[in-house]
Amino acid sequence: MRRARRSKVDAFIVMDVMEAARRAEEAGRRIIHMEVGQPGTPAPAGARAALAAAMEAGALGYTVALGLPELRARIARHYGEWYGVDLDPARVVITPGSSGAFILAFTALFDAGDRVGIGAPGYPSYRQILRALDLVPVDIETSAENRLQPVPGDLAGRDLAGLLVASPGNPSGTMLDRDRLAALIGATQQAGGQFISDEIYHGLHYEARAVSALEITDDCYVINSFSKYFSMTGWRIGWMVVPEDHVRTIERLAQNLFICPPHASQIAALAAMDCHEELEANRAIYARNRALMLEGLPKAGFDRIAPPDGAFYVYADVRHLTDDSRALAAEILERAGVAVTPGLDFDPGRGAGTLRFSYARATADIEEGLARLAAFMAAR
Numbered sequence: 149m150r151r152a153r154r155s156k157v158d159a160f161i162v163m164d165v166m167e168a169a170r171r172a173e174e175a176g177r178r179i180i181h182m183e184v185g186q187p188g189t190p191a192p193a194g195a196r197a198a199l200a201a202a203m204e205a206g207a208l209g210y211t212v213a214l215g216l217p218e219l220r221a222r223i224a225r226h227y228g229e230w231y232g233v234d235l236d237p238a239r240v241v242i243t244p245g246s247s248g249a250f251i252l253a254f255t256a257l258f259d260a261g262d263r264v265g266i267g268a269p270g271y272p273s274y275r276q277i278l279r280a281l282d283l284v285p286v287d288i289e290t291s292a293e294n295r296l297q298p299v300p301g302d303l304a305g306r307d308l309a310g311l312l313v314a315s316p317g318n319p320s321g322t323m324l325d326r327d328r329l330a331a332l333i334g335a336t337q338q339a340g341g342q343f344i345s346d347e348i349y350h351g352l353h354y355e356a357r358a359v360s361a362l363e364i365t366d367d368c369y370v371i372n373s374f375s376k377y378f379s380m381t382g383w384r385i386g387w388m389v390v391p392e393d394h395v396r397t398i399e400r401l402a403q404n405l406f407i408c409p410p411h412a413s414q415i416a417a418l419a420a421m422d423c424h425e426e427l428e429a430n431r432a433i434y435a436r437n438r439a440l441m442l443e444g445l446p447k448a449g450f451d452r453i454a455p456p457d458g459a460f461y462v463y464a465d466v467r468h469l470t471d472d473s474r475a476l477a478a479e480i481l482e483r484a485g486v487a488v489t490p491g492l493d494f495d496p497g498r499g500a501g502t503l504r505f506s507y508a509r510a511t512a513d514i515e516e517g518l519a520r521l522a523a524f525m526a527a528r
Contacts, residue, residue, distance in 0.1 A: 157276035161493040165477060169487040180517035181509055183487035185318060185461065187379040188509035189430050192423035195380070195416040208411040213402040214395075215242025215387070215409050218417045223387055226421060230350075231360045239389050240408045240418075241398050246348050246373040246386040250277050251371045251405065253388060256397050257342045258283050262309035267298045269463065269494035271318045271346070271503065291495060296320040296463070297328070300335035300380050311336045314346035315358060319463040319494045319504040321349075321456025326359045333364055343368040348386075349459040351377030351427070354435050358458055366391055374413075376459070378420045379430055385413035434460050437507035437514045444518035445505065451523040460508040463491070463524075467501035477503060484524035486517050 165183045173179050190196070192385060202208065214220065217237070224237040250273070260282040266274045268287040275285040286306055290296045297320075298313060313332055315324040322333070329345075336343045340431040345361035347370055361368045373386035402408075420427075441462050445453060452465035454497055470476040473490035481487050491502030507514050 154280050154282055157279050158272070160272060160276070161474070162489045165481070165487055165489055168478070168481060172481065172485070177485055179481070180486045180513050180520060182507070182514075182517055183489045184508075185378065185459070185506050186378070186381045186508055187430065187460075188513070189379045189433075191380045191383065191416060192378070192420045192426045194423040194426075195378075195420035198419035198496045199202065199412055199416045202412070206320070208415070211408045211411050211414060213399055213406070213408050215240075216411075216414045216418065219414050220387075222418055222421050223523060227360070227362060227389075230357075231363050233360065235362065235389065236392065237527065238395060239392055241388045241390060241395070241402065242414060243386045243402070244301040244387055244406050244409050245384040246346075247277070248384075248406055249371040249373075249386050249388040250274065251281070251370065252398055252401050253344055253390075254278060254281050254283060255401055255405075256390075256394060256403045257344070257369065258309050263307055265298070265303065265306060265308045265341075267296070267313065267317065268497065269296060269317075269319050269491060269499065271314060272493040274312055283389040287495075287497065289495075292454060292465075293320040297322055297324055298332060299328070300331050303335050303339060304339075308336070308339065308341050310342035310344060312346060313345040314348070316349040316352065316456070316458030318349065318459060319461050319491070319502075320454050321461045322454055323353070323356075323358055323457040325356070326363065329359050329361060331366045333361060333368065337365075337367065344441055345370045347371065348373045349376050351501070352431060352434060352460060353458040354438060355457065362389060369394075374417045374420060377427060377431070378417070378428070378450045380413070380417065380420060383410070383413040383416060385417045409483070433511060434507065436463075436511055437509075440511070440514050440518060441507045442490050442504060444522070448518065448522040450505075450521070451502070460506055462505045462507065463494075464505065465501060466503050471500055473500050473503055478522070480524060483527075484520040486520050486524075 220240040224235040227233040227235040374380040491499030
């Protein structure tokens with residue numbers, strides 16, 4: 149059978165690294181996982197208990213396409229608690245993971261052939277989802293001087309229908325402060341483009357908190373997820389906030405593309421939002437891990453890094469070590485038993501000279517991983 153041109157998207161390299169690590173573990177090796185952005189902690193205990201009770205109480209069938217009203221209301225309250233934003237719950241849409249939110253947002257905002265700006269380095273699935281929808285991803289090469297985030301001047305002459313920005317970013321962990329985020333929103337809107345704010349790593353900050361685009365404007369799409377701060381990656385549950393006059397558009401798309409988000413995951417997510425003590429304890433672990441990474445990676449020889457403000461990644465420039473980050477990552481896995489991600493996932497143009505290290509796992513694993521990396525580099 150023929151295959152459509154839109155199906156020709158690149159592989160997600162980190163998933164290939166995960167598979168190589170799995171094979172090594174299957175062969176009996178102990179692998180330290182620094183490749184994947186997945187918390188080492190389970191969903192909060194309150195979330196698991198709420199789901200268990202719901203499963204005993206009855207069937208978990210379809211919900212309405214926009215999600216459980218009580219979960220939408222709780223998320224709206226969350227914006228008041230965290231950001232001081234008075235948000236109408238009607239603008240909140242529950243989605244099957246943030247991936248479902250990106251599909252809905254791109255489909256609602258852009259027509260085939262539209263050019264959408266994304267920062268490089270950046271989350272690779274932005275690029276591939278855009279391509280699969282017959283949209284044109286436009287990589288905006290960011291600089292270390294701008295902390296690997298776009299700036300308004302980067303938009304000049306690009307003829308963009310929209311801009312997608314992540315703060316904290318993946319793979320960099322760097323954040324935009326209020327003034328820088330407002331400047332990007334203003335530049336995008338002045339050029340007639342649509343602004344999408346990826347806020348998936350909000351909650352995972354270590355000094356100043358992250359700023360939501362909703363603190364600046366209602367004329368944007370904001371996407372978030374329960375995967376990271378709420379430690380619910382495999383539950384595939386996220387949300388988006390859209391302008392009031394876009395709600396019905398998103399609802400029609402969601403009805404047809406997904407029917408509804410997973411009912412079970414929505415119940416767990418609602419309970420997770422009140423598990424503050426456990427979630428903050430998780431963040432304390434990441435803060436400790438971050439400190440270890442910022443000390444240990446330079447000692448091991450990975451000293452060209454963008455200090456992360458949030459998320460749980462360190463992005464390292466390794467051009468002084470290799471011009472093939474994929475080969476270096478494979479060598480590290482083979483010889484040190486540490487799985488790391490080559491930067492090619494995040495920056496097709498410059499990723500051959502970068503690696504991403506995740507510190508989302510247990511502190512003991514981070515300590516052992518750093519020791520292994522130091523020994524590897526000393527023997528290399």
